[in-house]
Amino acid sequence: MENIPTLISIQNFTTENGAVYHSLPLSFTISGLPLYSAPIVLVNHALTGNAEVTGENGWWNDLIGEGKTIDTNVYTVLAFNVPGNGNDSFLIENYQDFTARDIARIFIKGLDFLKIEQLHTIIGGSVGGGIAWEILALEPAITQNLIPIATDWKSTDWMIANCYLQEQILNNSSKPIEDARIHAMLCYRSPESFKEKFQRTMNSDLSIFNIESWLAHHGERLQKRYQLSSYKLMNQLLKTIDITRNSADFETLLSKTDAAIHIIGINSDLFFTAKENKETYQELIKFKNNVFYSEIDSVHGHDAFLIEYKQLDYLLADIFKAETIKK
Known part of the structure; x- marks a missing residue:
């Protein structure tokens, strides 16, 4: 099955x-x-x-x-x-x-x-x-x-603080899903993970750091498949575990x-x-x-x-x- x-x-x-x-x-x-x-x-x-x-x-x-x-x-x-x-x-x-x-x-x-x-x-x-x-x-x-x-x-308190910031972005940004996802990726990974993956390298086509293009890509990708109301709800659940x-x-x-x-x-x-x-x-x-x-x-x-x-x-x-x- x-x-x-x-x-x-x-x-x-x-x-x-x-x-x-x-x-x-x-x-x-x-x-x-x-x-x-x-x-x-x-x-x-x-x-x-x-x-x-x-x-x-x-x-x-x-x-x-x-x-x-x-x-x-x-x-x-x-x-x-x-x-x-x-x-x-x-x-x-x-x-x-x-x-x-x-x-x-x-x-x-x-x-x-x-x-x-x-x-x-x-x-x-x-x-x-x-x-x-x-x-x-x-x-x-x-x-x-x-x-x-x-x-x-x-x-x-740390979790609630991050969820509060997510909620502010979701309710106030002109690109809420993309911007909230960019912030969230900083919570989901670590400084060492980014260092190992990117090594301060540049995206020569876009003239920006590869970490920036990677974060933008994650934001755009989620925006295409995810609903704003779903993100707000799931963020609310994350904040209210107790x-x-x-x-x-x-x-x-x-x-x-x-x-x-x-x-x-x-x-x-x-x-x-x-x-x-x-x-x-x-x-x-x-x-x-x-x-x-x-x-x-x-x-x-x-x-x-x-x-x-x-x-x-x-x-x-x-x-x-x-x-x-x-x-």
Whole structure:
């Protein structure tokens, strides 16, 4: 079964902020083994991603597929589109209606609709990992494994500040998607990554630095495929990750789950810092045994979770290959 896009409708949904949506489309893909025939892995996409995680255009097809780390000959792989991310022609204009927890609640409703009571793993990078944390906090028995990559259970002041700047650009720039993307790329990479890639070289055709033409290219490319309202919404979700907001404290929430939590940080991540990830790990091990921290070693910053596949494969092998060995 490969990437069958399906659409269901979530009825009468009230957001945490009190906004009522009588109908919200929730589209998803299923790849790998048929539903209910194998352990299910839920994959949450990042800011500009979508539910197409595997196959020819899959954004994580180096990690997911036949014979890959998450082997589609062994697992059922499920991925939802965040409603409003533009991939199913549905857009949300009032982006401030939603928080990351609302998306977690919508995904849980999707799982209920599909009659899925137990997941093998919830895995996600960046905002997708934040939504994964929110799902676990809401439904502590839903999964055997949580794998949050390059993310955390809350948006820090640094994260909120960058999202605030993104929001200002998106609301005030004459080229909002392009300009916001240029700023975002500075958060997604690192000074060392740029140095290694560009070495202060010039684009002789344009008489500008290659770093400048590269940033402009990324801005233009996203502008062609992404909706302004989708960017505003996803940025809002990134800003509002916090499993403890209007809820119990961190220990109360996470002491309820038996799931193994495998935190994966990136040593050069400027966005969700490794230091913050380690602090989360240190808090968890005070009251929970099956918690693990590992780190991708890379110059590439936050985006390393999309670049360093070999390291990620190595870090995830024990979780997913154990299932293969059992078969």
